[in-house]
Structures are given as structure tokens and as C-alpha cells.
Amino acid sequence: MTRTQKTILILFALTALILGLTVTKALNGRGEADSAGLTEAGIILLAQSRSVPAVSMTDQNGQPVQLDQLKGKWSLLFFGYTYCPDICPTTLAQLRQVKSELSKGTLDHLEVVLVSVDPARDTPQQLKQYLAYFDKDFVGLAGSIEDTQTLAHALSIPFIPADTRKPGYTVDHSGNLAIVGPDGRQRGFIRAPFDTQKLVAQLPKLVKRD
Template structure:
């Protein structure tokens, strides 16, 4: 299924891009840093934002919270195991990116996929799916209401599938939320991912606090 972005998604991303460019223009980053971030399709928020209080958890019952995400940078994808194209492609790109990073950067970065299809994806199934791409990747999920709450707050909304239909799909993007080591959202990485550009930018970014 090819993604058909909703108006909400388009407006949210345009707003975020505008906020990010405003941040750079106001001196939040040097011109050279801004160019690198732009090439890597990373848009930073003007200031970090606290994560929503969403009742999500991993297969090992670790909760979606600032405490869980603190200490490392996180790239967060919203997706599902039955996804025919966006999720496997994005996770394969993230695997390639992770393998390109120096060991120090790997230790400072995690990848988390939040499931948007709790009707079919249990936490255990989601974890098995992401581990196929990299044993260090993690999966999280919860009720549809809680996943929707998290996705909207992180500016990565999706359109739930019609569970009454066999083989239903879920409309979502391949964009990633960028969570800082302070457990707050720092920005968004737009898809399609540029693995080469991200591999150049992330080692320096994940050294910052």
C-alpha cells in the first residue's frame, strides 16, 4: 500500500519544518550544522518537548516514559508488522544506518517501533518483528487510543485500519520522532531516510546532551 498522507499529517510536518527553519535562522545552530541537518532531513524543535503520558510498554513491560528514553538518543517509528512496504523498508534503512555508525554512536542510540495495529500486533509479536532487523531494536504498543495519543503528540499521526476488513492496512508515514537523552522530543526525521547523510550527522549529534 502506498501511503496517502492525511491533511493533518501534512499540516503538522509543514508546521514543524517552519519551526525548525525558524530555529536555525535565529541562531539555534551554526549554518554548517543547519545544512547537514537539512541534508539528513532532520528538523529540530525550537525547544525540547515532554513526551505524552501514553500507557504504552515493551514486551518486557518497560513503560513509555521519559525515564525509559533517558540516557540515549532514540529514533522512533510508528508502524505495524503487517505493513507491506513502509515499515520493512524503514527498518532495513535503520539497520543499515546502525551498522554504519561507530561503536560509540551505536551505544548512544536506540531504535523503537511503536505499533499502530494493536488489534493484530501483541508486544511480543512486535518485538520479534523488530529484532529480525536488529536484535537491539525495541517494540512498544498499547491500546489504539493510547498509541494515537502518542503519535499525535509526536507529530506522527496515522489513520487506523478498518479491522472489520480482512487484510486491512494502516496509513502511516515513515517519519521518525527524534527523542533526546533527556527523555524529551527534540525533532523529527523525515522519510525517505538518507542513510549516508544520517551516518555523517548522527555521531556528532548523539554526543550532545
């Protein structure tokens, strides 16, 4: 191989290296930008997904549901209750607004689930009637208080069970949402309070991750 040929090969190698580094930097930058956009919208993804406990609940149609079988869609789990005076109706109204501005393609891969922290009062009929005020496609679930606590603690969205002997009792709970991926594993959280416009912009990117 002549000196000229060696020089040309070295130049090709250097060019390929520089091009590779440039593409890698661009892709990394794009990934960082996407992550930053999700974070600005309050969407926090876990470094490692978590399993969801196999607790049994009943939906608003009276059908049994195994929480570890919550698969096929990206599910946004909100722990609340139908007699809630403030956080719950506000949150559900915001999620209804977000849904109204998302494309059908995104909505086909997304669902909102209300997990009741007040199973003593939230019967299937009560859940169905309440959720109908917001969105007919919202899912309502209720189980035993023990199973509900197990699920809430596993998803790091705890609540304080109320003394149901007191009339007109309220339940202290978080306004955050748990994100469960289409594989049935927890992928992260959405922090309250919500910026609906940022969620509208970022949720389509979330559901495209798998």
C-alpha cells in the first residue's frame, strides 16, 4: 500500500469517526430533549420498571380485574374517591380536558383509571355514575382497603385510610398519577399539579416509547 493510499484510508477513518460522533451526539441530544420535555410536563420515568401487585378489584361494571394484568395500554392510575370535595373532581376534569385534545392515535394507547381509596362507599354503581360526569371511557376500580393499600404502597402513591365510622368522612390522598406501561409494569409518575397543555404535548411521546 502506497503512502498516498494509507493517507486516504486514514482520512476516511477519521471522517467516519467524526461523523459517528456527530450522529451519536445528535441522537443523545434528542433523547435528552425528549426527557427534558417529559420532566417539564411532570412526567417522571423510573430508571427501572416495577411490578404491579396481583391484587383483585372490581370495575364500575361489576367485573373482576387483576391489577397485574393491566396490559395493552398506557394506564394513568389516580387514587381518589367519588365523595372527594376537591382534588378528585379537579383532577378528573383536567384529564378529561387533556383527552379531548389528544389525537385518536394516542387515545387508542391510553386509559385513565380511578382506583378508589374509599371502597366502603364507592360501589360499582357509584363509580359508574360518578365517572360518567367526566368521561365515559374512564375506568373505576375498587377493592378491599387492604389490597388498595398494598397497591398504593407498591406504586409509591400512599393514602391514609379514613375512619369510616365518622359521618361525612374524607380521605387524605395524593394527587399524583402512577404510569403503568402496556407490559403491565409501573413506568413512572405524573406529578400534581398538572399543566394540561404540556401533558397534551408530551403524552403522545410517552405512548410511542413501546
